[in-house]
Amino acid sequence: MDICVCVKRVPGTGSTILLTDDGMNVDTRHLGFTIGPHEECAVEEAVQIVTAHGGSVTVLTAGPPEAEEQLRYALSLGADRGVLIDTGPEELDAEQTASALTQAIRQLESGGSRFDMLLFGNESADASHYQVGIRVACALELPMVGGVKGIQIDEAAGTLDLRRDAAGGIEVYRTPLPAAVAVAEGLNLPRYPSMRGRLRAMKARLDTVEVQLEPGGLRKRGLRRPAEQGSQTVMLGTGPEAADAVADVLEELGVV
Amino acid sequence: MTVLAIVEHDGGVPTAGSLQAVAVAAQVGGTGSAEAVAFGPGAELLRPRLVTAGVARLHVLEHDLLDDYSPETWGESLAQLVGQLRPDGVVAAGTDRGNELMAQAAARAGLPFAANCVAVDGGTGTSPAWQLTRARVGGLLYEDADLTASVKMLSLAAGVEVATAPSAADSHELPVEVFTPELPADFAYSRVVERAGHTTGVTLATAPVVVSGGRGVASAEGFAPLEELAELVGGAVGCSRVATNNGWRPHSDQVGQTGTRIAPDLYIACGISGATQHWVGCMNAKAILAINTDPEAPMVTRATYAVIGDVQDVLPAVIAAVRRRAGASTGRRPALT
Numbered sequence A: 001m002d003i004c005v006c007v008k009r010v011p012g013t014g015s016t017i018l019l020t021d022d023g024m025n026v027d028t029r030h031l032g033f034t035i036g037p038h039e040e041c042a043v044e045e046a047v048q049i050v051t052a053h054g055g056s057v058t059v060l061t062a063g064p065p066e067a068e069e070q071l072r073y074a075l076s077l078g079a080d081r082g083v084l085i086d087t088g089p090e091e092l093d094a095e096q097t098a099s100a101l102t103q104a105i106r107q108l109e110s111g112g113s114r115f116d117m118l119l120f121g122n123e124s125a126d127a128s129h130y131q132v133g134i135r136v137a138c139a140l141e142l143p144m145v146g147g148v149k150g151i152q153i154d155e156a157a158g159t160l161d162l163r164r165d166a167a168g169g170i171e172v173y174r175t176p177l178p179a180a181v182a183v184a185e186g187l188n189l190p191r192y193p194s195m196r197g198r199l200r201a202m203k204a205r206l207d208t209v210e211v212q213l214e215p216g217g218l219r220k221r222g223l224r225r226p227a228e229q230g231s232q233t234v235m236l237g238t239g240p241e242a243a244d245a246v247a248d249v250l251e252e253l254g255v256v
Numbered sequence B: 001m002t003v004l005a006i007v008e009h010d011g012g013v014p015t016a017g018s019l020q021a022v023a024v025a026a027q028v029g030g031t032g033s034a035e036a037v038a039f040g041p042g043a044e045l046l047r048p049r050l051v052t053a054g055v056a057r058l059h060v061l062e063h064d065l066l067d068d069y070s071p072e073t074w075g076e077s078l079a080q081l082v083g084q085l086r087p088d089g090v091v092a093a094g095t096d097r098g099n100e101l102m103a104q105a106a107a108r109a110g111l112p113f114a115a116n117c118v119a120v121d122g123g124t125g126t127s128p129a130w131q132l133t134r135a136r137v138g139g140l141l142y143e144d145a146d147l148t149a150s151v152k153m154l155s156l157a158a159g160v161e162v163a164t165a166p167s168a169a170d171s172h173e174l175p176v177e178v179f180t181p182e183l184p185a186d187f188a189y190s191r192v193v194e195r196a197g198h199t200t201g202v203t204l205a206t207a208p209v210v211v212s213g214g215r216g217v218a219s220a221e222g223f224a225p226l227e228e229l230a231e232l233v234g235g236a237v238g239c240s241r242v243a244t245n246n247g248w249r250p251h252s253d254q255v256g257q258t259g260t261r262i263a264p265d266l267y268i269a270c271g272i273s274g275a276t277q278h279w280v281g282c283m284n285a286k287a288i289l290a291i292n293t294d295p296e297a298p299m300v301t302r303a304t305y306a307v308i309g310d311v312q313d314v315l316p317a318v319i320a321a322v323r324r325r326a327g328a329s330t331g332r333r334p335a336l337t
């Protein structure tokens, strides 16, 4: 199983989201960057699959050169190879992102060996376009299922069984391999990087790929925070002495 | 103008989100512009409901491969329909399936797609772009954007409020047009092999009260009083991502951006700081009670009610108080402890 996992460098956020002065981006001066939880699960799953079935895990990102940090993080979790598509400091739209990833995957596959599986997060943690993985899969003519919380591989049959939540239950899809899958948190419990993994990742050589980009049809004009209804918190007290006041509230709300 | 609305339905009963999509299609395009698109068996049963919603025409997609949902076959079919009708726009509900279907269709038709819009302005004749606002980070951040395309494809964030179009002449017969897509035999696609319902009971998504715990609960065992209180009030237990990541609770209990978004009557947040990604999952609760040692925690300052204290001290006292009253109100004497 050769697996390619696409991860995105996204801003960390605290209890309120601060914006840059021009309102175009999230202010990251205090909180730095991360990869989204869905993508952490994608990396973890790829590492587990390759541990069980053999093969290799490639992590791929399109972003500024600093996105190297996120590739190294994935390497510290056990990925074998990191590939950066340097697309500069501006946030790409979903069509551009998908085009960049598609071109890069074609280049990585140009030696003749195809990836058996492409893994994506269900949606990116910052832009949440819900589509980059689907666009890549479509361009490469691969079947694609999103929101996946369970992957079972039948190597002999060359198929995947993909479980996801559905209204009021679950549904399982079967796809032929090669295939693309967008996963959701809950698929597994991602490990923390080990010291050895971190050392290895620090020293690893990363590959870079160059692509041609044209803007797509959705253009961001700016970000803003929706008005928050200011609430006045009613303090019910401190410690166990507050219990009666809490019970009053529960009665008032009709829950007891 | 013609704007298509994707109507998800269960045997002819449209989902609430689909009716919002119809309303937005009518609003953006003006009277008589909204046409509906539905898949699968039973779509014709939608006619009476769609006529009252102001829909001018119903397109039904039919093919052997479309009877059960598959993202690729449905997406390819929608792309073919869009290619033939060349509407000005396509609107769907931003459900998991709605977004997946629209992204598939947009990718195949070579069109952009704006997911989870909260406002849409079809603009004037002078500007070819539609101006819209998208929800990011589950609605804690808005993105204003221009959508420029021959066909504008978008989905609506859950809970977008739209005035439903006045049901004009509802007596006319709704014209139905059947569209049969071409799906090549060697088409690579996924197919459903199993469907199962959850066992019934109180679920996180529908419980009237959710008692939720975070890092402040400190361990899996620490959730015992939360479970007891939840049981007592007929509620469910929730948790923060820290609790999930530590293996104290299953991910299905997680509230937030990458967990479940809930809107209970009361959300009790125990030892949860209130990071944005958690807040977005519980902010639609009618009331929030925060129990936290830190009076400055964002969950405390944003909550309706707060108790400052250690969750392991406060909850047992609350449980005892609730039991006392339950005993009193049913005329039973409180159990001796």
Ligand SMILES: Cc1cc2nc3c(=O)[nH]c(=O)nc-3n(C[C@H](O)[C@H](O)[C@H](O)COP(=O)(O)OP(=O)(O)OC[C@H]3O[C@@H](n4cnc5c(N)ncnc54)[C@H](O)[C@@H]3O)c2cc1C
Pocket: A012, A013, A034, A036, A037, A125, B213, B214, B215, B216, B217, B239, B240, B241, B242, B243, B254, B255, B256, B257, B258, B259, B260, B270, B271, B272, B273, B274, B275, B276, B277, B278, B281, B291, B292, B293, B294, B297, B309, B310, B311, B312
């Ligand atoms: C893209 C992304 C998506 C995410 N999605 C989610 C999500 O879906 N859901 C989610 O929850 N998080 C999510 N997170 C994580 C989120 O940012 C926070 O890290 C997380 O919510 C913090 O959990 P917490 O409040 O339990 O822990 P902390 O932030 O550590 O807060 C613990 C709180 O407990 C209080 N406390 C400590 N001891 C006690 C005690 N004895 N009694 C009472 N109170 C006590 C402290 O004062 C503090 O306020 C996401 C993060 C990212 C980057």
Ligand SMILES: Nc1ncnc2c1ncn2[C@@H]1O[C@H](COP(=O)(O)O)[C@@H](O)[C@H]1O
Pocket: A006, A007, A008, A009, A036, A038, A039, A060, A061, A062, A063, A094, A097, A101, A119, A120, A121, A122, A123, A124, A125, A127, A128, A129, A130, A131, A132, A133
């Ligand atoms: N810049 C990027 N680089 C690599 N992968 C990306 C990038 N943007 C999005 N993706 C992948 O596509 C998924 C869906 O993103 P989105 O369509 O933005 O919601 C993410 O979870 C990633 O796996």
